[in-house]
Amino acid sequence: xxxxxxxxxxxxxxxxxxxxxxxxxxxxxxxxxxxxxxxxxxxxxxxxxxxxxxxxxxxxxxxxxxxxxxxxxxxxxxxxxxxxxxxxxxxxxxxxxxxxxxxxxxxxxxxxxxxxxxxxxxxxxxxxxxxxxxxxxxxxxxxxxxxxxxxxx
Amino acid sequence: xxxxxxxxxxxxxxxxxxxxxxxxxxxxxxxxxxxxxxxxxxxxxxxxxxxxxxxxxxxxxxxxxxxxxxxxxxxxxxxxxxxxxxxxxxxxxxxxxxxxxxxxxxxxxxxxxxxxxxxxxxxxxxxxxxxxxxxxxxxxxxxxxxxxxx
Numbered sequence: 146x147x148x149x150x151x152x153x154x155x156x157x158x159x160x161x162x163x164x165x166x167x168x169x170x171x172x173x174x175x176x177x178x179x180x181x182x183x184x185x186x187x188x189x190x191x192x193x194x195x196x197x198x199x200x201x202x203x204x205x206x207x208x209x210x211x212x213x214x215x216x217x218x219x220x221x222x223x224x225x226x227x228x229x230x231x232x233x234x235x236x237x238x239x240x241x242x243x244x245x246x247x248x249x250x251x252x253x254x255x256x257x258x259x260x261x262x263x264x265x266x267x268x269x270x271x272x273x274x275x276x277x278x279x280x281x282x283x284x285x286x287x288x289x290x291x292x293x294x295x296x297x298x
Numbered sequence: 299x300x301x302x303x304x305x306x307x308x309x310x311x312x313x314x315x316x317x318x319x320x321x322x323x324x325x326x327x328x329x330x331x332x333x334x335x336x337x338x339x340x341x342x343x344x345x346x347x348x349x350x351x352x353x354x355x356x357x358x359x360x361x362x363x364x365x366x367x368x369x370x371x372x373x374x375x376x377x378x379x380x381x382x383x384x385x386x387x388x389x390x391x392x393x394x395x396x397x398x399x400x401x402x403x404x405x406x407x408x409x410x411x412x413x414x415x416x417x418x419x420x421x422x423x424x425x426x427x428x429x430x431x432x433x434x435x436x437x438x439x440x441x442x443x444x445x446x447x448x
Contacts (some may be wrong), residue, residue: 175398221432262414264417274385280380
């Protein structure tokens with residue numbers, strides 16, 4: 146199987162994991178006795194996805210493109226990319242925490258906890274998927290490939 | 299092994315231990331568990347000791363073994379990937395059992411606390427490792443705890 150197939154599988158899994166955020170949000174908000182219908186969890190996750198996809202991700206791609214255009218050193222591009230990923234993770238955290246606070250009317254610390262739980266579990270599943278894919282890729286092709294920046298986090 | 303690397307490793311290990319204890323204590327409080335800094339510290343102390351032991355075994359056994367077997371770089375990279383992933387899973391399992399044992403709570407809660415601690419820690423680790431590489435121009439691959447991908 147080629148690298149493109151593995152990357153496609155990884156992207157499909159990423160979207161599935163993102164969709165799983167709806168169930169995780171519902172599960173953890175229920176645990177914190179902020180009971181609301183599934184519609185609210187869907188709304189929170191859709192708004193979050195739109196903000197991330199059209200705002201932060203595009204900005205991140207633009208930064209990388211700019212660095213490539215000016216002929217920046219590969220180490221600098223890697224460094225900026227990793228720092229970007231971490232900043233995106235932190236922005237994710239704040240965005241979901243605020244969304245949960247607004248839609249579920251929970252306390253700010255509770256929102257932070259729910260957000261930490263949702264994001265951590267998503268990243269955990271992503272690490273498992275990325276590693277399993279990398280191992281299968283390595284065993285079938287003999288090469289080594291990293292599919293996701295958080296593969297090793 | 300460079301004594302400065304060991305010193306940096308030990309200092310960061312102690313700082314991480316304290317931060318992890320504070321963080322675990324906060325997470326446990328949020329889950330309305332009976333918690334204290336002392337209990338959270340003990341949880342993380344036992345957890346980190348086990349991780350250090352595993353890291354030491356991997357560092358000191360794997361490298362000479364790979365040289366002896368005469369494996370290619372790709373094969374070594376793949377084996378490290380598999381071992382790293384396996385230790386990541388073991389790390390989470392150890393965490394679940396330790397949190398469950400010390401807090402005497404259900405497994406799902408222990409799983410949530412463990413995953414949050416592990417993922418948050420990994421994010422901070424990557425920032426530290428990449429920053430060291432960017433500013434000092436070298437990858438720290440020696441070290442018992444911090445400078446391993448596990």
